[in-house]
Structures are given as C-alpha cells and as structure tokens.
Amino acid sequence: MPKFPKKNLLAAALAKSFRRNSRGKGDKTRINIVSPNLCDDVLLQLSPSLQRHKNCDVIEVNPGAGLWSSKIHQQLRPRKHILLEPDEDLYLPFWKPLLDEPGSRYHWVPWSGINWSTYQRIVDEGLLGDQKPLESNDPRLDQPHDCLLFLANLAYYPSKRYMDHQSTAALMMHQLIAAIASHSTVQAYGLVRMLLWVVDGEKRILLPRTISDRRQSAIKAEMCCITREIAGAEKTTLMGKDRRDLKIDLESSRRVAQAMAENGTKIPSNRQRLSQKQAHSAIKTEKAGVEEISVRNEDVNLELCRADETLVWHEELATLQERFREGAFEKYAETLPEGKNGKTRMAGFRRTQTPEYARMLQLQKNLKHERNKKHLINELMKAEDALEDIETHVTGGPLTAIEREKQETKLKRLSEMQKEKLKNLSDRWPSEVEKYSDDRLAFKQNPPLLLWDRRTEEPLTVNDDEFFPPQKLALLDIQPKPLPSVLRKSPEVYEIFLMMLSHLYAHPKQSIVQGLDSLAPGAVEALIPQVPSLRDPNKGGRRNLDQLRIRSLTPEMLEGLALALEDWPLKPSKAELRAKLGFQTGFNEDYQMRRQSMP
DSSP: OOOOOTTOHHHHHHHHHHHHTTTSSSOTTBOEEOOHHHHHHHHHHHHHHHGGGTTOEEEEEOOTTOHHHHHHHHHHOOSEEEEEOOOHHHHHHHHHHHHTSTTOOEEEEOSOTTSTHHHHHHHHTTTTTTOOOOOTTOGGGGSEEEEEEEEEEOOBSSOOOBTTBSOHHHHHHHHHHHHHHHTOGGGGGSEEEEEEEEEGGGGGGTSOSSGGGOOHHHHHHHHHEEEEEEEEOSSOSOOGGGSOOHHHHHHHHHHHHHHHHHHTOOOOGGGOOHHHHHHHHHHHTTOOOTTTSOOSSTTSOHHHHHHSGGGHHHHHHHHHHHHHHTTSSOSBSSOOOBOGGGOBOOTTOOOOBOHHHHHHHHHHHHHHHHHHHHHHHHHHHHHHHHHHHHHHHHHHSOOOHHHHHHHHHHHHHHHHHHHHHHHTSOSSHHHHHHHHHHHHHHHHSSSOSSGGGGOSSOOEEOOGGGEESSOOEEEEEEEEOOOOTTTTSOHHHHHHHHHHHHHHTTSTTSBHHHHHHHHSTTHHHHHGGGOGGGGOGGGTOOSSGGGOBGGGOOHHHHHHHHHHHHHOTTOOOHHHHHHHHTOOHHHHHHHHHHHHHOO
16 A cells, blocks of 8 residues: 555555555455645646636545545536446545535435446436536537536546547546537537546547547547646656657647746646646757757757656666766676786687666767658758648649649659658657657647647646555536538448548548558549648648648548538448448447437
C-alpha cells in the first residue's frame, strides 16, 4: 500500500478502508481525489462558467470518498445530487455525515453509472423530479440544458477491463460522446455539460495532442462537442517517435500565453506548467517565433527537458562529459602492465571500457544520430515549405494560363524530388518525417486542426500525491454542441459517415487516395471532385492528394465525403460496407443509438 503524508487525512482514511475491505467487495483500482487545494483551484478556474448551473440537478458517477463531490456541491447548491456509487462497503462511511444532515440534497443510489440501463431506471423511478427526457423530434435536444450537470470519475489504475474492452474509461468516454449524437441517456434532456476525471494518459482519446492520436473517438468528439482540459499532468505519456516535436508545443504554449495575457487570465504559480513559464519568458525576450525556439539539442531549456522524458538523456550526457573532463572516471577499467624500460606493454592485452565511459560513448552516438536526423528533416521541411507556397499560389493567386502551367510544372518537379528523397531514407525515418509534416501542417492551419492547439488558457498542473492511489489524473470539460447540419440531414447520411469513418481510420496513415480506393472501386474519381477543400491548401488540403493522409482530414472534408458518398449512385450497399467493416463494435453502437433517436 502506498505511503502518504500524515497531513493527508483523507488518503490515510482511504488506505485504512481499503485494507479493511481487502478481501471483501469494492473496486480498489479506482483513484480518488484527496486534495482540497486542487479542488479549490479547479473550481476557481471553472467558477465563471459554473454560474449558469446554480441550483441545477447533478448526476455523478463514482463519487468515491466524496471530496470533489462535496466541493462542487457547495458551489452549485443543486436541487438534487444523485450519487451513483455501487461500492457501499468502501465509500458509504465517508458519506454518512453528509447524507444524514437535515435537508440533505444528496441522494445515494447503489447502482453502477457504467451500466447504461441505470439512466433509464433514474427516469422510471422519477429521481430527477420534473425533468423528463425529450421526444426525439423536440428542437430543445440541440439546445444547452444547464439545469442538469453530469460528473464522473472514470480513473482506474491499473486500467479496468469491462467485458471484452481493455479500458472501462475508454469505453465510457466513447459511449458518452455517442450519446450526444443520439440524444440518449444523460443527453436525452438536451445538451448536458459533462466533467470527467480520467487517468492522464487517457485524455488523448478525446483531446489528442499529436496528429497520430487523432483517431475515431477524437473525430466524433470534434463533431459534437467542445472539449477542454481543466487540469492534468505536464509530462506527456507519449515517448520517442510518438512525441510531437517540442518546437511546435512551445509555439502552441506561446500563443496561449499571449491569449491569457490579453484576457487577463491568471493561474496560481504552483499550478503553472514549465512550458507556460518558458512561453512567458519567450514573449518577454521577443524570441517566440516557431523557427527560433531551439529543439532537441543542447540548447533546450533543461527544466523542460526533465519534463519530457524523451530528452532526459541529454542531461545525462552533459553530466557524464563534465565528469570525464574532471577525471571522475577513467576510459578503461584496467591499467596497462609495465614492460621493459618502464614502458607500457600493449601486445596481447585487451582492456575493458568503464561502464561510465561506455555509456558516454553510446549517448554521444545517439546525439550524432539525432542531429543527423534533425538536419535531414529540416531540409525536407524547407522543401515542403516551397511546395506549400507554390500550391497556395496556384490555388488562390490570379495567374495567366502560361504562368499557371509554369507553376504546375515546377510543383510537379519539386514533388518528384521530395518523393525521391523519402525513398532514400531508412525504413524507420519516412514515417517519422510524415508524422512531423502532418503535425506541422495541422498546427499551421487557421484555426489549428487539433482542438488542443485552440485552447485559450493552460490547464492546471496536478501532482501525484493529490490522488489516492498516487497517479496523475486529468479533468476534462465536455460541452456538447449540435452535430453539423450536413450530418443531421438524414439518418442515412450519419450512418454513411460512421461507416466511412470506421473504414478510413482503420489505417489513418494512408493517403486519402488509398483510403477511398479501398473503400469502393471508382470512389476516388467519384468523390474527390465533390469535395474541393481536399485540394485547397488554405483549408488544410494538398494539391497532391498522395501527401494528404487520412489523419489530417478536417471535419469539413469528412462531412463533404459522407454527403458525396450518400449521393453517389454507384456506392456500395450498406450490407457490403458492413461486411467490409466486419461490423465493428464502435460503429454498431453509434449507429444503433442514433437510429433509435431519429424521427
């Protein structure tokens, strides 16, 4: 059992309760919030937007020991606060004083909020009083419903399985997003705001920070809600080649710092991130340009390196080199024996390098490899910049026929040169270059493609000891919005959208040409002309569609493709599409829920 500071009485009480029920019922993988200061800081950030929920009803899943629950209860003063908590043996003792208070507005219900049938039972038993689900054709379903707030703690460590699903939290997040589109469960009353605590590593399911994490769940979330990270860890869980280039992250932080300064938004110093401090420093010294911030070399801010585990070895190498210069360790473990006349004898004697020296040589080799790769990527990105400039000029510039032909010829020549350079790389590097390029293009769009890069304030930093068991969590604020009008046109369009999304994002690194070609014969020729934004660099597109990968498609492009596919006379039948998809679980759930709710 982890040890906690004695001053954290709630953590100590939870540890005692867990030991007492070690052989009994109760889910001991769930993580509880145990820091009053964290709750206060979070509520201070949320306070302006929480005002509209004063005296609302609250449904809360997994309130646990109840610290976060009681804090937000004090601020909102809800009419009724329904606690969906099945672990009575573990948590009811923590709640007894609050439940027994005269006029208590808490309502303990020992049902699982993970079970979807629970929400129908809430309706059947009238637990929300006069709040009733709306009819499927009621226009209020697409309007904010501030009289109800949904809270949930979906944080488990280790990750908790649910039937065939690896992660209960991931499944629940998927279902909650699907419920927005289908107007079901808690979204049957209108557009209901949701505040979710999740393990920090799982926040990227809905709020990816890199293009490689932008998958189906994130796309669906982009279509029907605005997701913000209110609090979370600074250190990313992405390592190595999955990590976005630090230069882009620093520029993203600089933009946010600028917006916060303009809006007068402040974060307590103990909750500020290192990247935020770095960004403020860059603004003050007027060295904030995206190309001016040094990345992945010896000039990177050392504190920021420690926050990014992919860069920690830079510090180790610098320390080893300094110690070697000071004579703290030798090159070899053995001393050469003396021969005649006091000279050292080399013949027939092999020496072993000291562990420290061998480690230093390996890190120096890594640094050389990294610098070579960075130089190559920079050269390729310069060539890509030239391609983008020509694409933009050809697409939007007033050109004569002769000028356009010259630019097209130049564009084709540079594209072939770029393609040849990629062919000459090692087996691993092409995918890294493509990811670097896609991350960069996503960030350069206006607005940026990733919702994370559109944030106007930084999340609060959390610490391990603010949770029990110690594990960093993130708080996501999900505010639903109506589906785009294209996807609300008919149930068939939304059905086609889900099928297409499932097919394309099975291989998100493919180009859109490859994805559509595998969807159906003739799809490339029939659909691409119907979606002009695919070739428009000003809207995130590329003139050369072989360079536009599926993970970089904008929501507008996906909507246009779904509409074009629905209108295509030669499109494959729904049965053929389902067979091609293997009737995937995620698609089936979304589709069935949506069909049931549509008139």
